[in-house]
Amino acid sequence: MLAMNKFRILGLAVITIAASIVVTSCKDKRSTGWEYAPNMYEHIAYDPDQKNPNFKDGKTAQVPPAGTVPVGFVKFDYPNTKDGYEQSGLEAKNPLAASEQNLADGQVLFEHFCSPCHGTSGQGDGLVVQHGFPPPPSYSKGQSSRGGAMKDLTDGKIYHTITYGVNAMGSYASQLAPEERWKVIMYVHHLQTL
Amino acid sequence: MRSISLIFKQFSRSVLLVAGFAVWGFSAQAQGDAAKGEALFKTKCTTCHKIDVRLTGPALGPTIASETDDKWLTHWIQNNQALIAAKDPKALAIYNQYNQQAMTVFTELSDADAGNIIAYVRDDWKKMQSAKPAAGAPGAATAAAVDNGPSDLVIYGLIAVIVIAFIVILVLNKVIATLERLLLNKRGLLPEEPEVTEEHEPVDRLAILKKIAKNKKLVFFILLCGTIALGSWTWVSLWNTNVHTGYQPVQPIKFPHDLHAGVMKINCQYCHSGAYKSKNASIPSLNVCMNCHKVVKTESPEIHKIYDALGYDSQTQKYDSTKAKPIQWVRIHNLPDFAYFNHSQHVKVAGLKCQQCHGPVETMKEVYQYSPLTMKWCIQCHKRTDVNMKGNAYYEKMVAVHELIKRNGRVTEAMMGGIECGKCHY
Numbered sequence: 001m002l003a004m005n006k007f008r009i010l011g012l013a014v015i016t017i018a019a020s021i022v023v024t025s026c027k028d029k030r031s032t033g034w035e036y037a038p039n040m041y042e043h044i045a046y047d048p049d050q051k052n053p054n055f056k057d058g059k060t061a062q063v064p065p066a067g068t069v070p071v072g073f074v075k076f077d078y079p080n081t082k083d084g085y086e087q088s089g090l091e092a093k094n095p096l097a098a099s100e101q102n103l104a105d106g107q108v109l110f111e112h113f114c115s116p117c118h119g120t121s122g123q124g125d126g127l128v129v130q131h132g133f134p135p136p137p138s139y140s141k142g143q144s145s146r147g148g149a150m151k152d153l154t155d156g157k158i159y160h161t162i163t164y165g166v167n168a169m170g171s172y173a174s175q176l177a178p179e180e181r182w183k184v185i186m187y188v189h190h191l192q193t194l
Numbered sequence: 195m196r197s198i199s200l201i202f203k204q205f206s207r208s209v210l211l212v213a214g215f216a217v218w219g220f221s222a223q224a225q226g227d228a229a230k231g232e233a234l235f236k237t238k239c240t241t242c243h244k245i246d247v248r249l250t251g252p253a254l255g256p257t258i259a260s261e262t263d264d265k266w267l268t269h270w271i272q273n274n275q276a277l278i279a280a281k282d283p284k285a286l287a288i289y290n291q292y293n294q295q296a297m298t299v300f301t302e303l304s305d306a307d308a309g310n311i312i313a314y315v316r317d318d319w320k321k322m323q324s325a326k327p328a329a330g331a332p333g334a335a336t337a338a339a340v341d342n343g344p345s346d347l348v349i350y351g352l353i354a355v356i357v358i359a360f361i362v363i364l365v366l367n368k369v370i371a372t373l374e375r376l377l378l379n380k381r382g383l384l385p386e387e388p389e390v391t392e393e394h395e396p397v398d399r400l401a402i403l404k405k406i407a408k409n410k411k412l413v414f415f416i417l418l419c420g421t422i423a424l425g426s427w428t429w430v431s432l433w434n435t436n437v438h439t440g441y442q443p444v445q446p447i448k449f450p451h452d453l454h455a456g457v458m459k460i461n462c463q464y465c466h467s468g469a470y471k472s473k474n475a476s477i478p479s480l481n482v483c484m485n486c487h488k489v490v491k492t493e494s495p496e497i498h499k500i501y502d503a504l505g506y507d508s509q510t511q512k513y514d515s516t517k518a519k520p521i522q523w524v525r526i527h528n529l530p531d532f533a534y535f536n537h538s539q540h541v542k543v544a545g546l547k548c549q550q551c552h553g554p555v556e557t558m559k560e561v562y563q564y565s566p567l568t569m570k571w572c573i574q575c576h577k578r579t580d581v582n583m584k585g586n587a588y589y590e591k592m593v594a595v596h597e598l599i600k601r602n603g604r605v606t607e608a609m610m611g612g613i614e615c616g617k618c619h620y
Contacts, residue, residue, distance in 0.1 A: 010363060011360070049474075133489065177471075
């Protein structure tokens with residue numbers, strides 16, 4: 001009988017441990033936990049990055065209809081070709097005033113968007129490059145793949161490259177607004193002199 | 195005698211030295227080509243080329259290994275534009291195959307330099323091909339093993355162990371019971387036992403319950419414990435209802451923030467560029483991923499999920515939008531519609547660090563919700579944070595108005611914009 005008691009106590013202990021594990025595992029990191037009146041928290045409006053059954057492709061973020069121009073959209077009329085690049089290099093000029101503030105903004109934007117590859121000093125030695133990304137040419141010493149030295153690149157050529165990308169570099173048009181691109185160019189001109 | 199041996203020693207030493215240098219120099223010259231070529235390759239070519247896979251330009255290993263006309267290769271390396279302009283058929287074919295992207299002109303490279311580069315590429319490509327069969331299956335196996343997160347496995351394992359232990363205990367219990375019965379049987383005490391227990395047990399149990407019920411102190415104690423336990427459970431679970439702290443859903447692509455934001459130190463704004471200019475911090479569209487992953491980690495299955503979603507073919511580097519299908523990321527931070535929150539106000543105007551609300555994202559392999567996002571949490575921060583009014587035109591105006599009130603003692607309707615046309619004629 002003593003042996004039976006021992007087993008009962010042991011069994012009880014095991015049950016409590018199991019129960020406590022089951023109870024604590026109710027807080028599952030994969031679930032949001034208990035919800036009360038969730039319809040207050042679920043969005044009625046569709047968020048741009050959520051799915052949407054009202055459109056054929058199931059996305060909320062739709063491309064604007066053909067032939068329309070979004071409000072505040074700044075056009076850039078030079079095509080993504082060698083001729084467009086050269087043309088833009090001759091004609092497109094920075095519309096922003098060369099102020100301290102614009103240059104400082106440009107530096108911050110450069111550090112956030114460009115320095116991972118181009119490096120904080122524009123030498124093409126950013127952290128991502130150090131981890132195996134193909135190095136871009138240095139702004140001050142390198143040669144451009146489209147001819148000429150990197151330090152001679154003009155406003156329009158740099159703007160064309162940021163807008164469309166070139167070689168291993170992608171287009172930054174979706175991340176940098178036109179005004180921000182011009183600010184970055186201001187700072188790149190500074191780095192070209194280093 | 196001594197001097198002769200000394201002279202001989204010196205002589206033999208110098209001869210040996212000269213011979214050694216000669217051999218060393220000879221071997222160095224024999225390797226010279228590839229070594230010089232490697233240095234040149236790393237400074238001039240790696241921007242657009244890799245030896246084994248296509249980057250912006252073709253994979254150089256197979257291309258150069260299969261091309262036997264070194265003179266033409268040298269011409270191409272030094273000035274590909276001239277070859278294209280001269281309508282060289284081979285040059286035009288490559289130019290058109292690679293989307294008419296122009297290659298940098300390297301007129302500064304001599305014929306010998308170009309030869310060195312070609313020698314290095316052929317050498318390295320040969321080495322790569324001979325090394326390929328050796329490194330195959332084991333690497334892939336370990337990578338798969340490393341990928342598995344231990345958390346779920348450990349929990350299920352623990353539960354399984356407990357269940358098994360429980361079953362073992364039950365079985366042992368049964369075995370002991372039968373053994374005991376056997377023992378009693380041997381003594382000749384068995385026949386009437388089962389009936390007796392069946393009649394007596396329910397009565398016994400009720401008696402125990404009645405006994406317990408009569409002990410008022412014990413009853414009170416049990417009730418008190420129950421109330422406390424239930425009460426605290428209710429309290430905690432009510433507080434945590436609709437609070438998603440620690441929520442860590444499985445995302446369709448295993449994007450490691452610890453690698454991108456931690457090791458590579460890519461700024462949050464690079465991908466979540468909306469945080470600085472809009473209400474929404476925005477989930478990056480896939481073209482942002484492709485800024486790098488067009489070139490790096492092209493063999494990873496997770497990256498191939500991006501390619502599939504875009505309809506991108508990594509061999510031809512072309513997009514087919516008819517095959518594209520959106521990736522459905524799982525939202526972690528959800529603020530209800532009835533609470534207005536603007537990222538740019540907090541990031542740009544207040545200058546908060548992203549980590550203040552989102553936690554150490556740069557160390558998270560998988561992102562979870564760090565803050566509770568409750569109203570109490572918002573208000574606590576708003577009560578404790580001092581407003582930085584310097585350099586902010588809105589606040590500076592406000593301070594000016596306060597100064598005015600202090601000096602004048604009176605503020606008229608007109609001073610607050612009360613005679614602006616739009617106030618009446620809107």
